[in-house]
Amino acid sequence: MRHFLFGLVLAALLLAACAGPAQPAAQPTQPPAAAPTEPQQAPTAAPGSIQLTGAGATFPFPLYSRWFYEYAFVDSSVRFNYQSIGSGGGIRQITAKTVDFGASDAILNEEQRAAAPGLQMFPTVAGAVVIAYNVNDADGNPIPSGLKLTPDVIADIFLGKITKWNDPRLMELNPDVKLPEQETVVAHRSDGSGTTFLFTSYLSQVDQEWKTNVGAGTSVEWPVGLGGKGNEGVAGVVRQQPGGLGYIELAYAVQNNIPYAFVQNRVGKFIEPGLESTTAASNAFGAEMPEDMGQLLVNAPGDDSYPIAGYTFLLIYQDMPDCTKARKLAEFVRWALTEGDKYATELLYAPLGVSVEHKVIERLHGLTCEGGKAVLGQ
Amino acid sequence: MTNHQRPIRLPRNQGDVLFRGWVWLMAATILALIALLVYELYAGSRLGQARYGLRFLLDQTWDPVFEEFGALPAIYGTVISSLLALAVAGPLGLLSAIFLAELAPRWLEAPLSFLIELLASIPSVVYGLWGLFVLAPILRQPVGSSLRNILGFLSPFSCTPLGIGMLAAVIILAIMILPYITAIARDVLRAVPHDQREAMLALGATRWETIWRVVVPYARSGIIGGLMLGLGRAVGETMAVTMVIGNRPEISACLFNPAYTLASLIANEFTEATYDLYVSVLIELGLVLFGVTLLLNALARLLVSRVGSGLKGRQA
Numbered sequence: 261m262r263h264f265l266f267g268l269v270l271a272a273l274l275l276a277a278c279a280g281p282a283q284p285a286a287q288p289t290q291p292p293a294a295a296p297t298e299p300q301q302a303p304t305a306a307p308g309s310i311q312l313t314g315a316g317a318t319f320p321f322p323l324y325s326r327w328f329y330e331y332a333f334v335d336s337s338v339r340f341n342y343q344s345i346g347s348g349g350g351i352r353q354i355t356a357k358t359v360d361f362g363a364s365d366a367i368l369n370e371e372q373r374a375a376a377p378g379l380q381m382f383p384t385v386a387g388a389v390v391i392a393y394n395v396n397d398a399d400g401n402p403i404p405s406g407l408k409l410t411p412d413v414i415a416d417i418f419l420g421k422i423t424k425w426n427d428p429r430l431m432e433l434n435p436d437v438k439l440p441e442q443e444t445v446v447a448h449r450s451d452g453s454g455t456t457f458l459f460t461s462y463l464s465q466v467d468q469e470w471k472t473n474v475g476a477g478t479s480v481e482w483p484v485g486l487g488g489k490g491n492e493g494v495a496g497v498v499r500q501q502p503g504g505l506g507y508i509e510l511a512y513a514v515q516n517n518i519p520y521a522f523v524q525n526r527v528g529k530f531i532e533p534g535l536e537s538t539t540a541a542s543n544a545f546g547a548e549m550p551e552d553m554g555q556l557l558v559n560a561p562g563d564d565s566y567p568i569a570g571y572t573f574l575l576i577y578q579d580m581p582d583c584t585k586a587r588k589l590a591e592f593v594r595w596a597l598t599e600g601d602k603y604a605t606e607l608l609y610a611p612l613g614v615s616v617e618h619k620v621i622e623r624l625h626g627l628t629c630e631g632g633k634a635v636l637g638q
Numbered sequence: 639m640t641n642h643q644r645p646i647r648l649p650r651n652q653g654d655v656l657f658r659g660w661v662w663l664m665a666a667t668i669l670a671l672i673a674l675l676v677y678e679l680y681a682g683s684r685l686g687q688a689r690y691g692l693r694f695l696l697d698q699t700w701d702p703v704f705e706e707f708g709a710l711p712a713i714y715g716t717v718i719s720s721l722l723a724l725a726v727a728g729p730l731g732l733l734s735a736i737f738l739a740e741l742a743p744r745w746l747e748a749p750l751s752f753l754i755e756l757l758a759s760i761p762s763v764v765y766g767l768w769g770l771f772v773l774a775p776i777l778r779q780p781v782g783s784s785l786r787n788i789l790g791f792l793s794p795f796s797c798t799p800l801g802i803g804m805l806a807a808v809i810i811l812a813i814m815i816l817p818y819i820t821a822i823a824r825d826v827l828r829a830v831p832h833d834q835r836e837a838m839l840a841l842g843a844t845r846w847e848t849i850w851r852v853v854v855p856y857a858r859s860g861i862i863g864g865l866m867l868g869l870g871r872a873v874g875e876t877m878a879v880t881m882v883i884g885n886r887p888e889i890s891a892c893l894f895n896p897a898y899t900l901a902s903l904i905a906n907e908f909t910e911a912t913y914d915l916y917v918s919v920l921i922e923l924g925l926v927l928f929g930v931t932l933l934l935n936a937l938a939r940l941l942v943s944r945v946g947s948g949l950k951g952r953q954a
Contacts, residue, residue: 346909371913445800450885450902452702452910460703475703478910486802486896487885489906496770500778501800 316350316363365454415467447506450487543613683922723811731819766881774801815868826860
């Protein structure tokens, strides 16, 4: 009797697992998109019959997951499988062509471009890096968001030249804050990451000493500071250490209510990090977008641009071997850039500036497959 | 009727032959796997070896941007954190084992053994989280600052306690390897034959003398085995260590300062190693870690056999 029951339970579980990847139409809470962008001549393929695999950056992973989920209601014939193994891994896999598309926060360097001829970078969204801190003022009250910092001050803190919170330069920038006599405890990423790449690229651009001594990369030799693993590691160090200061992603700081600084941009204004100021940076730099779209968004011009911002890229080959897959991928990216914006802002990613978005979609239309056929119809 | 011109040979059982062959195959497979592992580590690190040679083991800079890689801080961190953890957990584990095997009443021994073995089943990430949120604040405020005040004149305690750092890693590692040492030592001590103990008692020895002069030395090789297992675990531990050690590739005498271990360095940087030399250097770190493990084990065995032979000489 017991064996029979066990067998029954096992069979039931197996059946549930098989039926698992549920038909989206069966979910009453999710209104399917009206699908205006559905290409008219799309053959009605069986659900999930086309598999697209991707690998790469961890930063956009929450957003891409959401996009894949939502897109299944728009076009149920394609299934995405994305592994967030890191930008480096993504670049390696797409170079080896083991996946259909890659994702990276870092821009391809010379060596990587040479190893993967024809690989294109498509910015999808932009993110911002904030300077988060945990320090009490001289009266013992925690200092809230809004501390003003200039690029050279940030660089000097991370170089170890400014070691106290009540350094004259910090006091000069923030006259109405009673900065305490406390040592700064710097936190940085111990693992290689696109966030580090963004932050160090920014520092390299605004500070000559940083550029010569440290440089930019997904992993650098930090002059001072404790290393935390992941955004959560850095946030953990910042929160635990009185006087802690570190760089983390905007979404992370907002969701965890960690105070962050307003940074002075190229024009001279102190900008609050946020989705609008990041998209403003994208807009402001849009005209200078290079041909291969591998643009560093840091230190953008423009009144409202937040200076420590950057794109995250999808890496797609100019000419793809399989036309069906190529079309599905291009259609998805087009949907993501036009319809997917609302999910991006929901998840605290900054959508691309309008001019950039147009450029990217234009490039999408330029993709070819199987040796020269256009991927997207119109 | 025995035939003296031919030696007696037992008939060979087919089952035995098969069994013997199978066991040989299994053993050979393990050796082959180890050889393959070492070969892959060696092959994967050839780029790094060609570029840096033996300097790799002595350089102290870890700079992926300017391509200057040196493993010494990581080697230092691994060796020091493991040895210190062993120094803490070894005596603690051995004494706990003696208590469990010799002195504890039955009603206490079973649950206590169970709890200690439970420590081994806690995932290392959980240890890391506990270290970060519970241990680090304690080490920063009451414990760290008092140590600094009292022992600040000694170099291991002469810097500002931040909570996370080498000391936190040592404590976490000690807790993690404690159950291995305790469980193995306890079992080995229990296995000491009773007549050894009875003989000592007959000679008029106290409980204490019995334990230290006969039981523990008799179980010495098993205890050493347990210590080696603990050391191996400490050397390879990645997740818990990387969460509390501060991840700074710097050699420092002060225990409150952050440090780095080989395993943490590999785990942190491998996914984002964007160029081939970088990947090769990280694989070379793996090879170095393998070498460090072997070396520590060999040294420990050597030390033990020296001490052991000294003891044996005296007892004889």
